[in-house]
Structure formats: structure tokens, C-alpha cells
Amino acid sequence: MLDASTTTAPRVAGPAEPADDDLELLLLIRHFELSLLDLFSAGKLNGTTHTCLGQEHVPVALGPLLGEGDYVFSNHRGHGHYLARFRDPEGLLAEIMGRQGAVCDGVGGSQHILRGRYLSTGVQGESLPVAVGTGLHLKRHEPGSLALVHIGDGTWGEGSVYEALNMAQLWRVPVVVAVENNGIAQSTPAALQMAGSIEGRVTGMGIAYRRIESCDVHDIRTAVEADVEQVRATNRPLVLEFSVPRVGPHSKGDDTRTQEELADARSRDWYEVYGRRFPEGFARADARLRERVSQVTRDVDARPLSEWRDACLAPSA
Amino acid sequence: MPRSERVVENLNAALHRVFAEDESAYLIGEDLADPYGGAFKVGKGLSTKYPGRVLSTPLSESGFVGVANGLALTGNTVFAEIMFGDFAFLAFDQLCNFAAKSVSMYGSRQELRMVVRCPVGGHRGYGPTHSQAVQKHFMGVPNLALYELTPFHDSADVFAEMVGRGEPCIHFEDKTLYGTRRWTEGTDDLFEFGFAGARREYGTAQPRVGSGDADCVIIATGGTAPLALQAARKLFLEAETVCRLVVPSRLYPLDLSPVEGMLARARRIVVVEEGVAGGTWGADVAQEIYERMWESLSGRVRLVHSDSSVIPSAAHLEREVLVQAEDIEKTVREALAR
Structure with missing residues (x-):
């Protein structure tokens, strides 16, 4: 049991070579996000987007620990979460670009996607109580399934987080919160927006907690697999805090960090780490996925505009 | 006009009927458990009869309306009770940004069977934060339908209509009506x-x-x-x-x-x-x-x-x-x- 205890994943000498499948997925997400930034520069995207550069390993590591019955709640920085679940860059890019084949007809865009048991929404902290309600339903009707919620460190400023965690722990609801702590909330460093720590807040409610420093997907899986199984078996919530670098800007061209800070973020990036350790296999996969995303981008860009097929919506008065 | 039941009895009976007919029905809110049965007793008896489906929550309007959203998202019929309508502002995000927008913002219609009940209004001396008629603040939100308790209507019919819409509804209930008798035909x-x-x-x-x-x-x-x-x-x-x-x-x-x-x-x-x-x-x-x-x-x-x-x-x-x-x-x- 790791209820109310503080546990840090064991440090390892260095990451093992990732499985082909994991590396493919990591690189798919990486090149998808890089491609989005290019499309923005070219003036081809409407609105805004938030890339998950440097944080791709979190959903990739957690993916195989999830079953089809599990719900995933994602946030504003959710492209990696979606791609890890569905491996559908075409549908996601079409959604972001408002092209035919869009997952939600282009209505939701980058931050608002619903597909099966995957839902993202753009208001910080909003999905946590929704995940608790979902978890209650699963506990009653599909025991053993859980709701996974991805949030960031900035999200911990929102009161909904605490309301939801309180109910999840009180009522024993199978919810896993994956915190991607990249140390910066838009432009505000964690030190200026968080008193105390996530760990202190979570363990104060008696909720199981684990911190993960590694960016190695195999290490992460090994470290958290038993914790996630405990959630399924006991319906007790779990908070996993991942220390991750934000390699890219908050949205686009809005990074206010210093060169040193950016260099530090890059040095902790799985892309750098894997690239240095396994240069040959990595370079081949990297080139392959870059080309694949490039094809997807050309294909989707050439499609006709999406149509809102069900724009009706309100029942007739 | 023949002597009729009190409005609060009619509301309570309507909730009991929903629970008896719909196994997916939930009631969620503060202080709902018997013998209290909610601040205005509208939920009386439900927690005894359906213990797993009445969730008496911490003081967390945003949180429990969010939980209601999650239950509705997974196909349940959910009634949430805000103790005083003024507190519904604490749940504005869950009501407007999540519940109402989710019906349409994912491109195709997402059904949500959810009714948020709000006791509203003054004449009771509860003061500025417990007396407001808050209806107007929720007007004009796409896919958020607003109903109000009246002395005429049978709440069982109104509840059935709201649930049947498949989109979030707010049911405003003027506190002064609870103890009065219904106006029958x-x-x-x-x-x-x-x-x-x-x-x-x-x-x-x-x-x-x-x-x-x-x-x-x-x-x-x-x-x-x-x-x-x-x-x-x-x-x-x-x-x-x-x-x-x-x-x-x-x-x-x-x-x-x-x-x-x-x-x-x-x-x-x-x-x-x-x-x-x-x-x-x-x-x-x-x-x-x-x-x-x-x-x-x-x-x-x-x-x-x-x-x-x-x-x-x-x-x-x-x-x-x-x-x-x-x-x-x-x-x-x-x-x-x-």
C-alpha cells in the first residue's frame, strides 16, 4: 500500500532502449507538435494551440496500463494524450485545422475533444470533479475500471482540484491524477504560484502519491504499474506527479524563459536523452516519423473544410 | 378550489417517482441525508430508500455539480441540489462551461440528463447572500434550459420534461412556495x-x-x-x-x-x-x-x-x-x- 506515503520512483543508471512501439509513438507526438508550430508560422492555423513538447512520455508510458473501459480526461495541452490513446494524427490535425475527417467536426478544436471514453476541455481543473462522477459510475457498474485525469502544475491553483480530491478520497473513487509538472504555468514559474508542494497537499488528504523524475517510459511503467492496479482493486484515488520539462512555448512564440532555463529544459527532454544514448536507431525512427507527419500534414491541409453536421443541438422549444 | 397537497410534498413525491422509475437516478448536494433531507426537505426519505444514489456532499458546489456532470456524462439521470440559489454562482463554470457547452461543443450532440435545483428568492429575511432570485444570470446560455416551480404545475410532469430534454436544466424554486398549497384545476x-x-x-x-x-x-x-x-x-x-x-x-x-x-x-x-x-x-x-x-x-x-x-x-x-x-x-x- 502506498496510501498517504511518499515514494519516489527508483533512480536508474540511464534509460533502456525504448521498445519500437513506444519510440514510434513518442516521435509521432513530437513531430505532430513541431508540425503544428510550423503551420502556425505559415499562418495556417486558426486560434491557438498548446503543444506538449517535452511531456510526450507521460501518456506514452501510461497508455499500456489503461484498458478500453477506462476514461481519459485531458486538458488544454492534450495532443499527446489523444495520440497515445488513438494514434490518429489525421483526425486530430483535421480537428485543429477545421478539415474534413475532424474528430469533432472542427467545433471543439485543439482543446475540446470527445471520442468514446476520451474527453478534453479547456478550463483548468474543470475535469477533475467530472472524473470523480465518472469514477463513481464505473465503481458501480464496471468495477476495475478507472478515470485518468491529466492536469498541470498550474492547475493546482484551482479550487475544483481540492473539492474533487476530497470527494474522491472520502467516497473511494477510482481516479488517477497524472500531474505533468513542467515547473511553469504559462509564464509564471512554479515558485511564484504554488505555496508548499503538490505532495504535501495530496498526502494531507491521505491520498496515495508518487513522484516520478524519470523520462524513460519503461522505468515509469515499472514504477507506477502496481499503484494503478491498486486503484482498480481498492477504488482509492492516486496522484502521480511527473517532473517534466516544457521544451516549447506555452502556446506559440510566448516563451519568456532565459536561454539557461531553456537549455536546462532541453537537457531533460526524452528526445535528447534517447537521441544521445541510442543514436542510430533513434535517428532512423526520427526520420521515419518526421516524414509520416509531413505526409499527414500535406494530406489534411489539402482536404475540404469540415462541416458541422449536427449544429442543431437544442431540442425545439 | 379543493384543498391540495403542499408544494414541497409534490416536489418530494416527484423525486421519489423519478427514483422509483429510473435506477440511474441520483440526487447530489449538501445535507441531503435523512433525517435532515436537505435544507428545505425536498429530498426527504430518498437517502433512506436509495442510500447509494443520494450523495450528501462536502461544501463544494463547483465540485458536486462537476460530479453530477460526470454521472450524467456516463448516462445517468442526475438531480443536483444547490442549497441556496445564490451559491449556484460557485458552480457557474461546471454549469455553463462544462454541462451546457458539452451538449454541442464536441460536434455531435452529447446527451446529458441533469437537473440542478435551486431554491431562490427572498421574503424570508435570509439577507443578501441567501435571498436572490438568480434566474436572469443564467439566461441565454445555449443548451441550458431554465424552469421555475409554479403553484400550478405538477413537478412530476416538469421533472419528466426536463429529463427528457437530454440537456442540462436549472429548476428554480421560490422558497415561499414550498409551504403553500398547490393550485389545482x-x-x-x-x-x-x-x-x-x-x-x-x-x-x-x-x-x-x-x-x-x-x-x-x-x-x-x-x-x-x-x-x-x-x-x-x-x-x-x-x-x-x-x-x-x-x-x-x-x-x-x-x-x-x-x-x-x-x-x-x-x-x-x-x-x-x-x-x-x-x-x-x-x-x-x-x-x-x-x-x-x-x-x-x-x-x-x-x-x-x-x-x-x-x-x-x-x-x-x-x-x-x-x-x-x-x-x-x-x-x-x-x-x-x-
């Missing part, structure tokens, strides 16, 4: 009570002898209906003025078609609500009347609402701010004098 010494619309969209009351066109149609929200009836009785007895009272079950989206003919034939129209001045429901109703029947109107629509003020605690001060029967009576007299 039929007549009393002076007035005849009934409904307008195929689905009983509007409750109606009119003097038994006034079979012709009304001097004035008073459109009043459920909570102000007893005040409007009081004014209408006085006007009839003292001035032989025939007022027809019209009380909608649903405030938004607004559909005036069941009463359109009646409105077009009225000499004057007065719209009454308890909310304070500024951005009112009545202004929306008036605009809709102008759009539909400008050519046939013989005068402007008069609005009656509370003053632009917080709701004071002391009885004499509260009385000054809130709509009273005399305000309605005075407005009708003035309208007919011109």
Missing part, C-alpha cells in the same frame, strides 16, 4: 384555474365571470404568481378589472406561442419577476412580444421587478426592495389609466 370563489398549451406550458388563472378578453394579462414567474393573483383579485373586486394571470413552467428558451392569442387580445400586458432591475427576464419577454405582435399591441409592455439593490435582512427593508402585490396592482392600474 377548477375554481374558487372568484377565479378559475387551468393551463394553456398542449403540454401545459403555462398555468392560467382568470376571474370566473370575465369570459371575454382581459383588460390585462399578467405574465408572472412561479415565485411571484401568488402576489400577482393577490393583485388580480383585488383589482377585480375593487375595480372590476379583469386580469388574466399566465405563469410559465419554462423561462428559457421562451416560447410564447401557447399564449400568443391571449396576449394579442389583451388591452395591456404586465410582466412580473422577483429578480432585481437590469438585464431582466421580463425585458426578454417584452422584446419577444414586440417581435411577435407589435402591430396588434395597444400599449407598451410594463415590467415589474425588484429594485436594483441587494436584498436586505431586516423585514421592513427587505419589503422595500422586493416586488410586492401592491407594486403589481399599481402597475396594472397605471397601465390601464393610459
Whole structure:
């Protein structure tokens, strides 16, 4: 049991070579996000987007620990979460670009996607109580399934987080919160927006907690697999805090960090780490996925505009 | 009018019926567990009979409306109770950004069967943060339907209609109605009570002898209906003025078609609500009347609402701010004098 205890994943000498499948997925997400930034520069995207550069390993590591019955709640920085679940860059890019084949007809865009048991929404902290309600339903009707919620460190400023965690722990609801702590909330460093720590807040409610420093997907899986199984078996919530670098800007061209800070973020990036350790296999996969995303981008860009097929919506008065 | 059940008993019975007929029904909110049964006892007996489906929550309006959203998202029928409507603002994000938007923002319609019940209104001395008629603040949100408890309607029918919409609804309940008796169809010494619309969209009351066109149609929200009836009785007895009272079950989206003919034939129209001045429901109703029947109107629509003020605690001060029967009576007299 790791209820109310503080546990840090064991440090390892260095990451093992990732499985082909994991590396493919990591690189798919990486090149998808890089491609989005290019499309923005070219003036081809409407609105805004938030890339998950440097944080791709979190959903990739957690993916195989999830079953089809599990719900995933994602946030504003959710492209990696979606791609890890569905491996559908075409549908996601079409959604972001408002092209035919869009997952939600282009209505939701980058931050608002619903597909099966995957839902993202753009208001910080909003999905946590929704995940608790979902978890209650699963506990009653599909025991053993859980709701996974991805949030960031900035999200911990929102009161909904605490309301939801309180109910999840009180009522024993199978919810896993994956915190991607990249140390910066838009432009505000964690030190200026968080008193105390996530760990202190979570363990104060008696909720199981684990911190993960590694960016190695195999290490992460090994470290958290038993914790996630405990959630399924006991319906007790779990908070996993991942220390991750934000390699890219908050949205686009809005990074206010210093060169040193950016260099530090890059040095902790799985892309750098894997690239240095396994240069040959990595370079081949990297080139392959870059080309694949490039094809997807050309294909989707050439499609006709999406149509809102069900724009009706309100029942007739 | 035959002696009828109290409004709170009708509400309670309606919830019991929902729970008996729908195994996916939940009630979620603060202090709901028996023997308390909620601050106004509307949920009494439910937690005893359906212990797993009544969730008495911490003080977390945003949180528990979010939990309601999650339960609705997974196909359940959810009733949430906000203890005082003023506290619904704490859940504005979950109601508007999540519940209402989720119906349509994912491209295809996402059904959510959810009703958020809000006791509202003053006349009870609860003071500024426990007395507001908050209806107007939720107006005009796509896919968020607004209903209000009335003395006419059977809450079982209204609940069934709200659940059947498959989109989030707010059910405003004026606290002063809970302890009063329902107005059933039929007549009393002076007035005849009934409904307008195929689905009983509007409750109606009119003097038994006034079979012709009304001097004035008073459109009043459920909570102000007893005040409007009081004014209408006085006007009839003292001035032989025939007022027809019209009380909608649903405030938004607004559909005036069941009463359109009646409105077009009225000499004057007065719209009454308890909310304070500024951005009112009545202004929306008036605009809709102008759009539909400008050519046939013989005068402007008069609005009656509370003053632009917080709701004071002391009885004499509260009385000054809130709509009273005399305000309605005075407005009708003035309208007919011109």
C-alpha cells in the first residue's frame, strides 16, 4: 500500500532502449507538435494551440496500463494524450485545422475533444470533479475500471482540484491524477504560484502519491504499474506527479524563459536523452516519423473544410 | 378550489417517482441525508430508500455539480441540489462551461440528463447572500434550459420534461412556495384555474365571470404568481378589472406561442419577476412580444421587478426592495389609466 506515503520512483543508471512501439509513438507526438508550430508560422492555423513538447512520455508510458473501459480526461495541452490513446494524427490535425475527417467536426478544436471514453476541455481543473462522477459510475457498474485525469502544475491553483480530491478520497473513487509538472504555468514559474508542494497537499488528504523524475517510459511503467492496479482493486484515488520539462512555448512564440532555463529544459527532454544514448536507431525512427507527419500534414491541409453536421443541438422549444 | 397537497410534498413525491422509475437516478448536494433531507426537505426519505444514489456532499458546489456532470456524462439521470440559489454562482463554470457547452461543443450532440435545483428568492429575511432570485444570470446560455416551480404545475410532469430534454436544466424554486398549497384545476370563489398549451406550458388563472378578453394579462414567474393573483383579485373586486394571470413552467428558451392569442387580445400586458432591475427576464419577454405582435399591441409592455439593490435582512427593508402585490396592482392600474 502506498496510501498517504511518499515514494519516489527508483533512480536508474540511464534509460533502456525504448521498445519500437513506444519510440514510434513518442516521435509521432513530437513531430505532430513541431508540425503544428510550423503551420502556425505559415499562418495556417486558426486560434491557438498548446503543444506538449517535452511531456510526450507521460501518456506514452501510461497508455499500456489503461484498458478500453477506462476514461481519459485531458486538458488544454492534450495532443499527446489523444495520440497515445488513438494514434490518429489525421483526425486530430483535421480537428485543429477545421478539415474534413475532424474528430469533432472542427467545433471543439485543439482543446475540446470527445471520442468514446476520451474527453478534453479547456478550463483548468474543470475535469477533475467530472472524473470523480465518472469514477463513481464505473465503481458501480464496471468495477476495475478507472478515470485518468491529466492536469498541470498550474492547475493546482484551482479550487475544483481540492473539492474533487476530497470527494474522491472520502467516497473511494477510482481516479488517477497524472500531474505533468513542467515547473511553469504559462509564464509564471512554479515558485511564484504554488505555496508548499503538490505532495504535501495530496498526502494531507491521505491520498496515495508518487513522484516520478524519470523520462524513460519503461522505468515509469515499472514504477507506477502496481499503484494503478491498486486503484482498480481498492477504488482509492492516486496522484502521480511527473517532473517534466516544457521544451516549447506555452502556446506559440510566448516563451519568456532565459536561454539557461531553456537549455536546462532541453537537457531533460526524452528526445535528447534517447537521441544521445541510442543514436542510430533513434535517428532512423526520427526520420521515419518526421516524414509520416509531413505526409499527414500535406494530406489534411489539402482536404475540404469540415462541416458541422449536427449544429442543431437544442431540442425545439 | 379543493384543498391540495403542499408544494414541497409534490416536489418530494416527484423525486421519489423519478427514483422509483429510473435506477440511474441520483440526487447530489449538501445535507441531503435523512433525517435532515436537505435544507428545505425536498429530498426527504430518498437517502433512506436509495442510500447509494443520494450523495450528501462536502461544501463544494463547483465540485458536486462537476460530479453530477460526470454521472450524467456516463448516462445517468442526475438531480443536483444547490442549497441556496445564490451559491449556484460557485458552480457557474461546471454549469455553463462544462454541462451546457458539452451538449454541442464536441460536434455531435452529447446527451446529458441533469437537473440542478435551486431554491431562490427572498421574503424570508435570509439577507443578501441567501435571498436572490438568480434566474436572469443564467439566461441565454445555449443548451441550458431554465424552469421555475409554479403553484400550478405538477413537478412530476416538469421533472419528466426536463429529463427528457437530454440537456442540462436549472429548476428554480421560490422558497415561499414550498409551504403553500398547490393550485389545482377548477375554481374558487372568484377565479378559475387551468393551463394553456398542449403540454401545459403555462398555468392560467382568470376571474370566473370575465369570459371575454382581459383588460390585462399578467405574465408572472412561479415565485411571484401568488402576489400577482393577490393583485388580480383585488383589482377585480375593487375595480372590476379583469386580469388574466399566465405563469410559465419554462423561462428559457421562451416560447410564447401557447399564449400568443391571449396576449394579442389583451388591452395591456404586465410582466412580473422577483429578480432585481437590469438585464431582466421580463425585458426578454417584452422584446419577444414586440417581435411577435407589435402591430396588434395597444400599449407598451410594463415590467415589474425588484429594485436594483441587494436584498436586505431586516423585514421592513427587505419589503422595500422586493416586488410586492401592491407594486403589481399599481402597475396594472397605471397601465390601464393610459
